[in-house]
Amino acid sequence: MLPEKYSENMVKIVESDDSTLHFYQNVKENKLYCLTKGFDTKGIDDFCRMMHELDILEPGSLSVFDVFCERIDEGIINGSDENNISTEIAVKLTADGGYEMCHLHAFYRRDENGRITDIHYNLRPYVQKEYFYREVLRNFSSDKNPKIYTQQCRNVIDTHPDKDIAFIQFDVERFKLLNDTYGVEKCDDLLQFFNDSLALVCTDEQPFCRLTADVFMIVTPFDTKDELVAFIRKIESLLSGFGGMEYHLYFGVAIVDDRSLHTRRHGDNASLARQLIKGNAIENILFFDSSMKSDLQKKQHIEEDMNKALLDNEFVMYLQPKYSISSGKIIGAEALARWQHPEKGMISPADFIPVFEQNGFILKLDCFIWEQACKKIREIIDLGLTPVPISVNISREYIQTFDVIGEIKKLIEKYDIPQPMLELEITETVDQRGVEDIVKKMKDAGFTMLMDDFGSGYSSLNMLKSTPFDVLKIDRHFLEEFMDSERGRKIIEHTISMTRDIGLGIVAEGVETCEQAMFLSSCGCDSAQGFYYSRPIPAQDFIDKLKLSGSI
Numbered sequence: 001m002l003p004e005k006y007s008e009n010m011v012k013i014v015e016s017d018d019s020t021l022h023f024y025q026n027v028k029e030n031k032l033y034c035l036t037k038g039f040d041t042k043g044i045d046d047f048c049r050m051m052h053e054l055d056i057l058e059p060g061s062l063s064v065f066d067v068f069c070e071r072i073d074e075g076i077i078n079g080s081d082e083n084n085i086s087t088e089i090a091v092k093l094t095a096d097g098g099y100e101m102c103h104l105h106a107f108y109r110r111d112e113n114g115r116i117t118d119i120h121y122n123l124r125p126y127v128q129k130e131y132f133y134r135e136v137l138r139n140f141s142s143d144k145n146p147k148i149y150t151q152q153c154r155n156v157i158d159t160h161p162d163k164d165i166a167f168i169q170f171d172v173e174r175f176k177l178l179n180d181t182y183g184v185e186k187c188d189d190l191l192q193f194f195n196d197s198l199a200l201v202c203t204d205e206q207p208f209c210r211l212t213a214d215v216f217m218i219v220t221p222f223d224t225k226d227e228l229v230a231f232i233r234k235i236e237s238l239l240s241g242f243g244g245m246e247y248h249l250y251f252g253v254a255i256v257d258d259r260s261l262h263t264r265r266h267g268d269n270a271s272l273a274r275q276l277i278k279g280n281a282i283e284n285i286l287f288f289d290s291s292m293k294s295d296l297q298k299k300q301h302i303e304e305d306m307n308k309a310l311l312d313n314e315f316v317m318y319l320q321p322k323y324s325i326s327s328g329k330i331i332g333a334e335a336l337a338r339w340q341h342p343e344k345g346m347i348s349p350a351d352f353i354p355v356f357e358q359n360g361f362i363l364k365l366d367c368f369i370w371e372q373a374c375k376k377i378r379e380i381i382d383l384g385l386t387p388v389p390i391s392v393n394i395s396r397e398y399i400q401t402f403d404v405i406g407e408i409k410k411l412i413e414k415y416d417i418p419q420p421m422l423e424l425e426i427t428e429t430v431d432q433r434g435v436e437d438i439v440k441k442m443k444d445a446g447f448t449m450l451m452d453d454f455g456s457g458y459s460s461l462n463m464l465k466s467t468p469f470d471v472l473k474i475d476r477h478f479l480e481e482f483m484d485s486e487r488g489r490k491i492i493e494h495t496i497s498m499t500r501d502i503g504l505g506i507v508a509e510g511v512e513t514c515e516q517a518m519f520l521s522s523c524g525c526d527s528a529q530g531f532y533y534s535r536p537i538p539a540q541d542f543i544d545k546l547k548l549s550g551s552i
Contacts, residue, residue: 276295
């Protein structure tokens with residue numbers, strides 16, 4: 001039986017509303033009552049479990065419904081100061097009908113400690129007008145038509161004069177790559193999941209919208225920075241793991257310091273912070289400060305000049321030799337890009353490579369370096385010298401969408417060089433799925449594959465067990481960090497020993513001292529690259545070193 005204080009009220013509601021399904025859950029007694037005919041709740045004490053067991057949810061609504069249920073469970077366990085939560089899901093309301101978009105509301109009844117004692121659920125199908133208004137709201141809450149959302153943001157600032165206000169923007173790392181990997185439809189579902197989940201997490205005082213593509217923004221009042229970061233982490237947790245997809249979110253945050261500014265300015269600041277945190281392997285939240293604008297200007301200048309620089313041959317290939325520690329001879333080289341700007345001088349790769357990786361220009365630069373490496377190998381052969389392998393970098397940004405094998409094969413044929421003289425390097429990554437298949441195809445095509453930056457943070461024994469690579473390049477930071485202690489030296493020693501035992505080649509990067517070189521040699525690593533032997537040098541200087549090293 002329902003509590004007497006509820007019965008009369010609920011009967012009236014149910015009798016006067018035949019378009020809505022009503023359910024009542026007594027949390028204390030673990031009982032669920034259906035107040036509408038057609039649903040048998042016997043033996044089921046939980047609304048969320050009932051919806052799953054009846055199998056009436058559209059598959060696309062399952063993820064957001066699970067977030068809804070998480071919020072319910074959190075309120076039951078920890079208490080809640082909310083009176084209700086709501087979401088939108090597609091449900092099959094009749095056995096022979098299709099899925100209908102519905103409002104799902106959960107109204108709480110709480111005790112004096114904020115603990116939820118009773119929940120009244122109602123599930124109401126959309127009427128036609130609501131479909132129309134839903135589309136209107138989405139259209140005028142976007143970056144192109146921000147009228148409604150802009151006013152919502154202004155209201156938050158004006159109605160909370162005693163609180164700090166944060167503009168939070170987030171997006172998905174390499175969303176285009178996700179589209180290529182999982183398909184456009186799956187990624188559209190992901191974005192809809194984000195939108196629906198934010199509707200569950202954000203209160204009326206935390207307006208949010210999808211700005212454009214995969215970029216979302218939330219505006220929220222807060223009291224402390226810790227509270228704000230906890231809110232962002234909660235968002236991140238709830239939005240992770242949709243449909244078995246692997247993805248990472250990056251957040252840019254701008255704190256309102258001048259309330260008279262247009263809301264667009266605060267959003268732009270959050271956007272700038274979001275862009276600058278991209279690619280950071282340690283942190284994914286960045287707070288805006290005024291110094292970032294100079295970084296943005298630097299990025300803009302790079303993007304303004306990059307196409308002209310390629311046409312005017314401002315990019316040049318440098319080669320960093322790889323040496324045999326025992327013989328002192330050059331045994332290979334790595335091809336690296338350098339930018340000789342006619343007015344600004346030499347621009348650091350640390351400044352332009354990350355920008356090119358973000359905007360896609362890295363493919364054009366890599367193709368240029370690939371050709372320069374092939375051309376240089378041809379030149380070395382024509383000079384009558386014995387060539388050594390030159391390795392070129394393959395960026396992960398395009399590896400699954402561009403025919404790397406076909407393009408490099410064409411260059412090898414064009415310059416008529418032995419294929420083993422051109423080796424391919426790919427940076428180690430936490431997201432190996434998809435990359436391994438490409439690497440295997442490259443190996444099947446006859447290329448020697450090098451894993452760059454091994455030990456940079458994503459290494460694991462499991463990776464070593466299954467890696468398709470031929471050679472591991474030990475990251476210089478790994479060498480620096482572990483050389484400092486006896487335990488660290490043991491780790492390096494056993495890593496090298498294990499790598500050799502399973503048949504992989506190994507090259508140590510960033511070797512800067514004789515001590516490091518001798519230690520590596522004692523561990524069984526004979527191939528080294530670093531400033532102790534040579535900095536990256538112009539290609540002609542490399543040929544001169546090649547002659548002197550006795551490699552000919």
